[in-house]
Amino acid sequence: MEDLRNPMLKFFSDQELCYAEIVPSAQVRARIEVSVLNFLKNLNASNPAISDLPLIQRKFCNSRVNHSLMTDLSCVFLSHSVSSRSLMRPNAAKAFVRVWKVMELCYQILLQEKRVTQRELYYKLLCDSPHLFPSQIDVNRTIQDVVALLRCSRYSLGIMASSRGLVAGRLTFQEPGKEVVDCSVCGSSAHTIPGDVNLLENLILDTDARYIIIVEKHAIFQRLAEDQFFNQIPSILVTAKGYPDMATRVLLHRIHRTFPDLPILALVDWNPAGLAILCTFKFGSVTMGLEAYRYACNVKWLGLRGHDLEMLPDESLVPLKPKDLQIAQSLMSSGILQGNYRDEVALMVQSGRRAEIEALYFHGYDYLGKYIAKKIVQSDYI
Amino acid sequence: MEFSSVQNLSLHLISSAFQRCRLSEQICRLSVILARSSSSSLRVSISDTGNGSCLEEFQGLRFSSNDDADNWDGMLSIKTTSISDTEIHNYTINLKASDSSKITRLTSNTKNGARFSGSEVCLSSFVSIDLLVAEIHQFLEKMMILSIPNVATHLVAEDCDVPGSRYEKVFLANGDKELPIPASNLDLLKSGLEDYVLRHGNTLSNKCHYCFPNWEQLKVGSGVACSIENHQHNELVMEAVIIISNMPVDNTECFRKYGDKTEVFYFKDFSPGTVSKSLMKALKGIDWKSYGLKLGGIVQQDRLALLEWENLTRDTHVDIVLHSYNKQTVIPGPRKITQTERNLVKRAVKLSLDDLKEKHAGVLLSSHAVQVRSYAPDLAKTIAGLILSSSDLNFQEECFSLLGLQSQVVGTENMENCIRERIVSVIEMNDKKPHKNKVAPSLFVDDRAQELEFEENDMEEGEDDLDLQLF
Amino acid sequence: MEFSSVQNLSLHLISSAFQRCRLSEQICRLSVILARSSSSSLRVSISDTGNGSCLEEFQGLRFSSNDDADNWDGMLSIKTTSISDTEIHNYTINLKASDSSKITRLTSNTKNGARFSGSEVCLSSFVSIDLLVAEIHQFLEKMMILSIPNVATHLVAEDCDVPGSRYEKVFLANGDKELPIPASNLDLLKSGLEDYVLRHGNTLSNKCHYCFPNWEQLKVGSGVACSIENHQHNELVMEAVIIISNMPVDNTECFRKYGDKTEVFYFKDFSPGTVSKSLMKALKGIDWKSYGLKLGGIVQQDRLALLEWENLTRDTHVDIVLHSYNKQTVIPGPRKITQTERNLVKRAVKLSLDDLKEKHAGVLLSSHAVQVRSYAPDLAKTIAGLILSSSDLNFQEECFSLLGLQSQVVGTENMENCIRERIVSVIEMNDKKPHKNKVAPSLFVDDRAQELEFEENDMEEGEDDLDLQLF
Amino acid sequence: MEGKWMSSQSQSTNFHLLAKIKEFTRSIVTDLSNGQSPVILIHRFRNHCTSPNSNCFCGFNLPCGKDVLTLCRESHVHRIDVMLRVLLIVQKLLQENRHCSKRDIYYMHPSVFSDQSVVDHAINDICVLMQCSRHNLNVVSAGKGLVMGWIRFFEGKRLFDCISSPNKVHPIPVHVEEVKDIISVAHYILVVEKESVFERLANDQFCSANHCIVITGRGYPDIPTRRFLRLLVEDLHLPAYCLVDCDPYGFDILTTYRFGSMQMAYDTKHLRVPEIQWLGAYPSDAERYFIPKQCLLSLTAEDKRKLEAMLLRCYLQRDVPQWRLELKMMLEKGVKFEIEALSVHALSFLSMSYLPSKIQGKMII
Ligand SMILES: [Mg+2]
Numbered sequence A: 001m002e003d004l005r006n007p008m009l010k011f012f013s014d015q016e017l018c019y020a021e022i023v024p025s026a027q028v029r030a031r032i033e034v035s036v037l038n039f040l041k042n043l044n045a046s047n048p049a050i051s052d053l054p055l056i057q058r059k060f061c062n063s064r065v066n067h068s069l070m071t072d073l074s075c076v077f078l079s080h081s082v083s084s085r086s087l088m089r090p091n092a093a094k095a096f097v098r099v100w101k102v103m104e105l106c107y108q109i110l111l112q113e114k115r116v117t118q119r120e121l122y123y124k125l126l127c128d129s130p131h132l133f134p135s136q137i138d139v140n141r142t143i144q145d146v147v148a149l150l151r152c153s154r155y156s157l158g159i160m161a162s163s164r165g166l167v168a169g170r171l172t173f174q175e176p177g178k179e180v181v182d183c184s185v186c187g188s189s190a191h192t193i194p195g196d197v198n199l200l201e202n203l204i205l206d207t208d209a210r211y212i213i214i215v216e217k218h219a220i221f222q223r224l225a226e227d228q229f230f231n232q233i234p235s236i237l238v239t240a241k242g243y244p245d246m247a248t249r250v251l252l253h254r255i256h257r258t259f260p261d262l263p264i265l266a267l268v269d270w271n272p273a274g275l276a277i278l279c280t281f282k283f284g285s286v287t288m289g290l291e292a293y294r295y296a297c298n299v300k301w302l303g304l305r306g307h308d309l310e311m312l313p314d315e316s317l318v319p320l321k322p323k324d325l326q327i328a329q330s331l332m333s334s335g336i337l338q339g340n341y342r343d344e345v346a347l348m349v350q351s352g353r354r355a356e357i358e359a360l361y362f363h364g365y366d367y368l369g370k371y372i373a374k375k376i377v378q379s380d381y382i
Numbered sequence B, C: 001m002e003f004s005s006v007q008n009l010s011l012h013l014i015s016s017a018f019q020r021c022r023l024s025e026q027i028c029r030l031s032v033i034l035a036r037s038s039s040s041s042l043r044v045s046i047s048d049t050g051n052g053s054c055l056e057e058f059q060g061l062r063f064s065s066n067d068d069a070d071n072w073d074g075m076l077s078i079k080t081t082s083i084s085d086t087e088i089h090n091y092t093i094n095l096k097a098s099d100s101s102k103i104t105r106l107t108s109n110t111k112n113g114a115r116f117s118g119s120e121v122c123l124s125s126f127v128s129i130d131l132l133v134a135e136i137h138q139f140l141e142k143m144m145i146l147s148i149p150n151v152a153t154h155l156v157a158e159d160c161d162v163p164g165s166r167y168e169k170v171f172l173a174n175g176d177k178e179l180p181i182p183a184s185n186l187d188l189l190k191s192g193l194e195d196y197v198l199r200h201g202n203t204l205s206n207k208c209h210y211c212f213p214n215w216e217q218l219k220v221g222s223g224v225a226c227s228i229e230n231h232q233h234n235e236l237v238m239e240a241v242i243i244i245s246n247m248p249v250d251n252t253e254c255f256r257k258y259g260d261k262t263e264v265f266y267f268k269d270f271s272p273g274t275v276s277k278s279l280m281k282a283l284k285g286i287d288w289k290s291y292g293l294k295l296g297g298i299v300q301q302d303r304l305a306l307l308e309w310e311n312l313t314r315d316t317h318v319d320i321v322l323h324s325y326n327k328q329t330v331i332p333g334p335r336k337i338t339q340t341e342r343n344l345v346k347r348a349v350k351l352s353l354d355d356l357k358e359k360h361a362g363v364l365l366s367s368h369a370v371q372v373r374s375y376a377p378d379l380a381k382t383i384a385g386l387i388l389s390s391s392d393l394n395f396q397e398e399c400f401s402l403l404g405l406q407s408q409v410v411g412t413e414n415m416e417n418c419i420r421e422r423i424v425s426v427i428e429m430n431d432k433k434p435h436k437n438k439v440a441p442s443l444f445v446d447d448r449a450q451e452l453e454f455e456e457n458d459m460e461e462g463e464d465d466l467d468l469q470l471f
Numbered sequence D: 001m002e003g004k005w006m007s008s009q010s011q012s013t014n015f016h017l018l019a020k021i022k023e024f025t026r027s028i029v030t031d032l033s034n035g036q037s038p039v040i041l042i043h044r045f046r047n048h049c050t051s052p053n054s055n056c057f058c059g060f061n062l063p064c065g066k067d068v069l070t071l072c073r074e075s076h077v078h079r080i081d082v083m084l085r086v087l088l089i090v091q092k093l094l095q096e097n098r099h100c101s102k103r104d105i106y107y108m109h110p111s112v113f114s115d116q117s118v119v120d121h122a123i124n125d126i127c128v129l130m131q132c133s134r135h136n137l138n139v140v141s142a143g144k145g146l147v148m149g150w151i152r153f154f155e156g157k158r159l160f161d162c163i164s165s166p167n168k169v170h171p172i173p174v175h176v177e178e179v180k181d182i183i184s185v186a187h188y189i190l191v192v193e194k195e196s197v198f199e200r201l202a203n204d205q206f207c208s209a210n211h212c213i214v215i216t217g218r219g220y221p222d223i224p225t226r227r228f229l230r231l232l233v234e235d236l237h238l239p240a241y242c243l244v245d246c247d248p249y250g251f252d253i254l255t256t257y258r259f260g261s262m263q264m265a266y267d268t269k270h271l272r273v274p275e276i277q278w279l280g281a282y283p284s285d286a287e288r289y290f291i292p293k294q295c296l297l298s299l300t301a302e303d304k305r306k307l308e309a310m311l312l313r314c315y316l317q318r319d320v321p322q323w324r325l326e327l328k329m330m331l332e333k334g335v336k337f338e339i340e341a342l343s344v345h346a347l348s349f350l351s352m353s354y355l356p357s358k359i360q361g362k363m364i365i
C-alpha cells in the first residue's frame, strides 16, 4: 500500500502523471517569476514572440486510468497532453490574458500572505477588467488554468479552500504545538476538517480504529456520530456532505498513509451519484483537475448495494431521474469501474430505480448501525 | 473604334498624340488648341512632337453621331512626319464615309532636310467650347497620375468673340520631385498618385501643406502582376498603387470630392479607362478583411468606381490606382477585360496591400490582429504589475535588463509602454507573415514539443466544465 | 295513438287490459291467446276480467302500416261488459278507417243477470307467431317488475299446423314473498325489482341461490318525488328504486345480460316505456359522484338505456327502475316527458340513493369520503402505535376501555382493527349528512401562503446531488 | 449510551411533552369512541403582517386564527395522517432520548410524506399543538452555522475552546440547550451572512485584532445558529451586529435573525434576536465606501417584487423605521451589491477599514 511512492509506480508516474503539488508560497511566486522571465525572454529574442501557455488538458480524452498491478489502488490522472492558451488565436486570446491577470492577483495575494475566496477574486477582477471577467465562471475556469500552468494546487495559489468535510470517531489529531483534539468526544456536530491543506499534511494523527468509514450524507453521519457508532465498531467516520472537496480527500489520504492497514469503506446511496461520490474518493475526477488523483485511496463499497434492496420496503425505491442515467452513462464509459461495480450500475439502470441510505430507517433508527456492523463483520464490501 | 461625340473623339486623338510622345525618346510637347472663330465653328487642333503617326491609327476610327448638336462634317485633316521622313504628309479623313472613300492624300510638304517628327490633327465642329475644355482638362489631369516624364501638355482655348477669354494651362508631371533615373512605370505611377493625393486630387494645384506637413505621412504600397497572354509573347502587366493617408480630423477646409470613399483610378494602356463591372467584380473579390478593411460596397458614379469602407477611421483615406498595359504592343487597340486580367487585378492589389503592410508597422492589420492587439494594454499592465509588485530585486533587475530599461528611471507607465510596444510589435509582425505558421515558443522550455497536440477546438469558452464528465 | 305494426298494437291492447285489471278491486285474470289456424292467419285474443272497457279507449287508436307483411285488415272485434252492465256489448272497429265510419255497433248479448265484468279484444293477422310470442313474453316479464298483485296473466300460443306446439305460461307477481297489506306502488316496485335481480333478470325463473345465498345481500333504496302539474290536481308521481347487489367475483356461470352496465327500467303509467333522450339527459344530470359513482356514459341499445360505470368494483351491480304516473288519471293517454318530469327523475333517483346510503353503511360513499376513508388504516395504525408504544400503563388501560377492548386480549392487530372501524364509521356517518356537518372546516382561508415570500432554506442539508462541479 | 448528552432538565421536558402527546392521543380516541370525528385545532402564528395600520399584534406571539382539522376533508386527513406519523416518531425519540433530523423523519415514510416540506409542516403543527419548540421534540437541524472568536463553552461535555485560537472555525453546537459554562471576553458579536466573508475575517485575523465573536449561519440561519446567537446575547449581554449583502436576500436574512421567520412564527420568542443591529451593507454604503460601478448589479424584476413585498412588513415600520428607509433606498437606487464588493479596494478593507469605521463610528442601525 505504498501508493505513489512505490518505485514501480513512480516510474510509471514519471512518464505520464501530471499533478498539482502543494507548494509553499515562495515557490509559487518563483514559478510565476520564471513565467514572467520566460515571457520577456521570448518577447525580446532575436525572433521575438509571445509565449504560449502550456496547460495540462483537463479533458476526458487526456485522462488515463491507472490500474496498479502491485496494489489494489487505481486512479484517474491527467497525462501531459497539453492544450495551449495562445494570444495569437483569436478565440483563445481572452483566456490567455485572463491567465496572466489571475496570476498577477495570486502573486500579490501570496506576497501579502493572505488568502482570498473565489468570490473576492471575482470582484477584484470584475473591477479591474470587467470585459475579461464578466462572470464568476470565467474566474473559476481561469484559476484551473493557472493550476494547470503552474502545476500547484489552488490552495497554494492563495485561494481559500472552504471545507465541507467532517470527521468523528476514534481519531485524535494535533496541530504542531497545539492541543490534541479527540474526535470521539465531539457529539453529533463532529469535527470540521480545516481547509488549510498544508496544515492537514502536518497533523500528528493517532487512532485505535480498525476501519475508516466514509459516509455520503451529513444526516447519516450525524446519526452515526450521535449514536457513537465508532465505539461499537472502532472506526473513524468521515463525510464530505456529498462530492468530496480537496481538504476532505487530503485528510482521508493523510490518515490512510499514516495507517495503511485500515480498510476504507464507503456508505453511499444506491444510485449513480452515490457511486460517483465513492469513485471520486477512490480515483479522483477530471473536473478536480490536476489536484484530483494524488489523493486516491483504495475505498471499498460497503453499501448500499443491489442485494441490500431485498430488505428495503418497495415504497423507498424511487425511479431513476434522467440525470442519474447520465451519470451512469458517464461512469460506465469512464473505463475505471471494476467488474462488480459495473454490474451494480447495470442493475441500477436495468431496474430503473434508486434507493437512499435512509431507506434503512424502515427497520428503525438503530438498524443503520446494525447494518454496517453486519456488513463489516461479514466482510461484505467490494 | 467608333465614336458618337466630338468630345470622345477629341479625347481619343489627344490620347493617341500622348502615346506618340510617350514612345518618343525625346522631351515632347503636346498642344491642344481650341479656337472659336467668328464663324462660330470651333477649331480643334491637336499637335505633338512625338513619333509620327501612321495611317492605320486613323483608318480604324469611325464616327456616328445621332446628335446634331455636334454638327460636324466628319472631316479630320492630318499632318504628320516621322524623324526619318523627308517630307510632311497631309491627309484628310472623312470619318463618316465608308472605308474605301475615307482617306484622301493631299500633296506633301517638304521638310527641307530638317530632322523632326510630329503630327497635327485638326477638325472643326460646333461643339461647345466650355464643355470640351472641361473634359479635356479632366482627362489631362488624370493622365498626370501616370507621370509620363517626357511629355508637356499645353492646353489653350480661346473664344475670338469674347475678348480676353483665352485659357491656357500647361500640364507637367512631377513638378517638384526627384525621381530615380530611369524610373519604371510603377515608380512613375506611385509618384503620380502621391502627387494626386497631396493635392487633394483635382481641387488644388499644389500640395496641401495644411493636411500634409510632412511628406512621409503617406503610406504607399505598390505591386505588379504579369501574365503572358495567348502565347504571343504579349505580356500583360497590371500595376497597382495604394496610398493610405491620414488627414487631421478637425480639418474642415479641405475635403475629398468623394468623402471617405475611395476612387479607383484605372488606366488601360497609358490612358484613363472606365471601371467596368468586370473590374468591380475583381475588386470585390479581394480579401480586404485580412487587411483589416471591410468593404461595404462599390458605387458606380459617372464613369468612376467608388469603394465604400465600413470600418475606416474618420481621418484615414485610401487611394488606389490600377494600370494595365501590354508590354509589347506599341499602338494599343480596344481590349476587353479578361478573366486573366481580373486575376491580375486581385494579385496586384494584394501585393500592394502586402507591400504597404510590410513597410508600415501597424497599418492594415487583419481584424483578428487588431482584436488581439486590443489585449496588449491589459497584458502589458498585468506583466508590469507582476514585475513591479515583486519584492525580489534580482528578479526585477533581470526583467529591466531584458526590456532594456534603466532601473533608475523605470516608472510603471514606462514599463507598461515598453512591454506593450513589444507585444504590439510581435502581434503586428505575426500578422505580416500570416502563412508562415511558426510554432510559438512555449512559456516553459519544453522538451516534449512533439507531444504538443494543438487542438483548435479546445479553446472554446464552453470548455471543459461539462459537469457530467466525472472522470 | 297511432300504431304501425301489429306487435305494437297488441302490446298496447295487453297493457290496456292490464290496466283494467289493475283498477279492478278483484283478483283478475288476463289471457292472451295466440292461435294459428289452418287458414294460416293468426288470431290474437286478449281477454281480461277487469273493469269493462269504454269505447273512448279504442276510438283514439289508429293503424297505418306500410308493411304488407302484417297483412291485417285493421278490424278489431270487441266484447265488453262492466259490472253494472246488464249485457255484453259487441263492436267492430276498423282502425284503418276514418273516424266517422270507424265503429260499428253489433247486437249485444245478455248477461242473464250475472254480475261480472271483462273484455275480449280479437284480431286476425298474418304476423309471425314466434315474433309476437317473444315480444309479448318480454313485455309481460317487464310488467312483473311492477308487481301488480291482483293480476294473473296467462299467455297461450298454439300453432294448429304444428302438433304439440302449444306454449303456455302464467305470470304471477311476488310468487314467494309476503308483502305488507295494503302495499304501496313503491313497495310493489321494490319487491318487483328485487325479484328481478334475484332471478338475474330474464335469465332465470327462480331466485339464483348460488349468487344470493341470503336475501339481505341486496341493498335497496327507494325514493318518490311528486309534483302537481298544471294546477289540475293532476299529481305526477315519480318512483325510483335502486338495488345494489354483490355477486361472487369468481362466478362464471351466472352472468348479467348487460355485464357491468345498468339497465334502466322505465315505466310510464304502469306500462313499460322507452327511455327517451330527454330522460337520459336527466339521468346524466344526476350528481353520481357524490355517491362515489362515476358515470362513464349512457348507451342506448334497442329501446334500453344502459348506464356505464367507470369505477365499479367487479362484483358490484346496480339496478334502477323508474316509474312515473299520474295519480288521478285512470285511463292514461300519450304523454311527453316534461322538464318537470326530468326534475322528478333526478329527485327520485337522488332520494333513493340517499335512502340506500342511509340504510347501508359504507355503500355509495362519496368519492371524497372513499378517499378520506383510505387513510383509515394508516391513521388506525399510527394511533394504535401511539397508544401501544406508550410506557404509561394507566394511559393504555384508559384507551382500551374507551375503545371497549379487554386489555388482556389486545393485540396490535386487534387494536388497529377496532380503531379503524371507528374511524371508518365516523367518516361514513359524516358522508351521510353531507349538508349538516358543514362547519366550515377551515375557518380562515389559507392566506398564509402568499405571505411567505421567501422559502426559508434553514432546512436543507446542502444536499449532495447538486455539486457535481466542485470548483 | 444515547442519553449521554441529555441533562435532567431536558428529561423533564421530555416527560412533560410525552404527557401532552398522551393527552392528545386520548382525546382522539375519546372522540372516535363517541362516534365523533376528532377535531384538532392548530393555531396560526405570524411574525408580521402587511396591514398598514400599526395596531396589529404580530410581535406578541399571539395566534392569528386557527386551522380546524377534522376527518371530513381529504386535505385535513392527510395533514392529520402525516402529523400523527411524525408524532409517533417523536414519541419514540422522546422515550429513547434520541435525536434525529427532519430528513431522517422524512425517510421513515418517504412515499407517504412525498416531500420534505410536508414533514417540516407537520413538525411545525406538532410544535404549535404541544406549545413547544422544535428542539423539544428532539428534532434537530443538521447544523451548518460556524463560530469563532473570544468565547469558550461546553456543549454537554465537549469543550468548544474558540478562545485559544480565535481565528479558527468551529461548528455551532447542535444541542444549544446543552450549552453551558460560557466564558467570553468579547466586546461584541458580529453576525455575517455568508461563509466566504466569515473566512475572509478568519484569514485577516479579525478576531485577534478585535475582541469579538463572529458567527455565520451560512445563508438563511438554521435554528441552532439562531438559538445559539440568542443564548449569547442573553447570557453575555453583548451587542450583536449583522453584516449582510446589500440585496433583498441579505435583508431578509437580517430580518430572520431579528424577527424570526414566518414558518417558525409560533416559536419566534425563542428564535428571534431583537437586539441585533444592522451594521451593513447599506445601500448608502455604495457611495460612502466608493464601491466601483461594475460591482453594483441592477435589481432584477424578481428582486424588486421582493423588496416591495418586504417594505410592507409591519415590523419594519414599527420597530426599525431606519432599516425600512435604507430598504426603500435600495429599491429607489435599483442596485444591489455583495459584501465582497468592499474588498476590491484592498483585501483587508473589510476588516481594517469598513468594520472598524462602522463600529467605532456607531454607523449601525
Ligand atoms: Mg445521494
Ligand SMILES: [Mg+2]
Pocket: D193, D245, D247, D249, D250
Ligand atoms: Mg447573499
